[in-house]
Amino acid sequence: MIFQSKNIKSYNNEAQTKFITYFEDSQLDKGLALDKGLPLDKEIHSKIKFMLDSEDFDCKNGQLQIINLFRNESPRNVILVGVGKKEDFTLDRLRKNIAKAVKEAAKSKSKSIDINIENLVSLMNLDEIVRTISEAAVMADYKFDQYKSDKKASTLEEFNILYAQEDHLENISKGINEGVILGQANILTRTLVNEPANILGPIELAEAAKKAGVESGFQVEIFDEVAIKKLNMLAFLEVAKASVKPPRLIVMRYQGNPGSKEEIVGLVGKGLTYDSGGLSIKPTTGMVTMKSDMGGAAAVIGAMTAITKLKAKVNVIGVVASCENMIGGNSYRPGDIIGSMGGKTIEVINTDAEGRLTLVDAVNYIIEKEHATKVVDIATLTGAVISALGTTATGVVANNDFFFTRLEQASKICDEKVWRLPAFDEYKELIKSDVADLKNSGGRNAGSITAGLFIGEFVKDKPWLHLDIAGTSWAEKNSDYESKGGTGAGARLLYHLIKQLEK
The missing domain is CATH 3.40.630.10 (Zn peptidases)
Structure with a gap:
């Protein structure tokens, strides 16, 4: 899987699966604001609104809501990721929730994922946030199946981390590099043990x-x-x-x-x-x-x-x-x-x-x-x-x-x-x-x-x-x-x- 940083201003909803993180105290407008500059189309908007209004998705920690759009254009799927209350937010909570979402994206045979990190930046250091997301994605997209005759390779090829402010790019690049290398170190260790x-x-x-x-x-x-x-x-x-x-x-x-x-x-x-x-x-x-x-x-x-x-x-x-x-x-x-x-x-x-x-x-x-x-x-x-x-x-x-x-x-x-x-x-x-x-x-x-x-x-x-x-x-x-x-x-x-x- 290739990890990339992309500026929202020049990004056109290219990924097949979109992750949107929600805090338990967030409202619909806050959820959409995190994609400022990358507007969600009416179909996605209405489905997210329905999920929130019906309380089928209440943003509690560990809750995922998969929205299948059944269309050819991207995104084809949206995964709402509940991360609980802001005051309870931790890096490992983020790591676990992103990992769960990555596994869901893999189940749908998605090739590419994007996530906008703007609503997370105020909570912790940017490079730590990005490192955690990157290592979670690497570690989640692993299975030890080389001795199985019916093994299937992962379809995930691209993970895009979206940002709005240009001065964020250096820390994002640092976080991606560190997270991917740490995820790979974990995978190497697992493979040797297995x-x-x-x-x-x-x-x-x-x-x-x-x-x-x-x-x-x-x-x-x-x-x-x-x-x-x-x-x-x-x-x-x-x-x-x-x-x-x-x-x-x-x-x-x-x-x-x-x-x-x-x-x-x-x-x-x-x-x-x-x-x-x-x-x-x-x-x-x-x-x-x-x-x-x-x-x-x-x-x-x-x-x-x-x-x-x-x-x-x-x-x-x-x-x-x-x-x-x-x-x-x-x-x-x-x-x-x-x-x-x-x-x-x-x-x-x-x-x-x-x-x-x-x-x-x-x-x-x-x-x-x-x-x-x-x-x-x-x-x-x-x-x-x-x-x-x-x-x-x-x-x-x-x-x-x-x-x-x-x-x-x-x-x-x-x-x-x-x-x-x-x-x-x-x-x-x-x-x-x-x-x-x-x-x-x-x-x-x-x-x-x-x-x-x-x-x-x-x-x-x-x-x-x-x-x-x-x-x-x-x-x-x-x-x-x-x-x-x-x-x-x-x-x-x-x-x-x-x-x-x-x-």
Whole structure:
């Protein structure tokens, strides 16, 4: 879909579908005024008036009214989009409502859409409004159907954002660019998560990162199993060794602030392309979606594309330790004591607590070898976080208040909700081992917290955030700008976190 900005004065109702946003306190004349300079014909005018007079459409948040005009000239359809009361207006409310309208336009096989933003400009920054509309349209017009024999391509080709004032053009162009790139980053993340494990293994994930690096402009280096062994990434290799698919360490580098080379933000994503649970095997129902256990890795790759394309003024390194957790005669076992790149010994309590083993070596690598000064790890780590927070919010463990505050600010921009979990010293007692330095599971109590704190034992006092996206990275049904399957959680959030760190 091509996004364009067009001046109302030179625009002639060219799009097949017109979106008109209405606030709950708006009247008919206000609705028409937003198309000042782009008059609506009598047929549209009378139908909108009928809808409002009959109270079939009362402009409440989330309400859509589709008006089919059954004619050849444009517009052929008008979609009235209710956004509720002005005092309750938020960017995410706009994002969700535009996404719903885009899906309705796609159902009618529309090729082009237009929306006049003039009635929204007074409520928030123009570039934020346009960014939100653009990313919503990109994310809504997505489906994972490449393996279906009857797949149908989207008909949507053009999205026009209309404006009246010439001095708005620069901010509109900026908003479109940022919104489209963020939407595409989300889509890339979703697609990687949705790919089945027989198609996307560690080698293929590494190739996907390489491709993203070439297209976006960041550097990618891939370490094979021999190089990983030389790095002494012992915990990572223990998880990987039972699979016939060899592991890969993926390192992505972007230098956005060369004048301050010593400041580097490290993004570490969990990259389990399939997780059977190992010898602590999962039930069949629990394995069906385990192709998604690399959601953190996908989010880091997606974020790196946006960070690079939008030229964030921060140095960023992304690292993914990618492998499969499978079963074989050489599987690591509950009761084993294994090593780690950081030198700590680990008692294996549960082979299905494998993600944290790969992550601690990746975190140690990014600090020791890439010299990261701040670290974020993002992972589909625990079922416990779903019990605690459901699928609404990402659980966060942090050791630095300032860093977490920046994450909170980022989450409000993209509306990927986060919730900080406590990290009291008492919880650390649960991961102490009688026979090794640590154990990889603290049991059922506070499972999300102890999993995060296990990783925290390897961050060497660097400012650190642990994001558990087990609940937010996967959707069981379609909704507004999300689709069933991978949600792309984390990609936009990490980008906005990096932008917060520019300040």
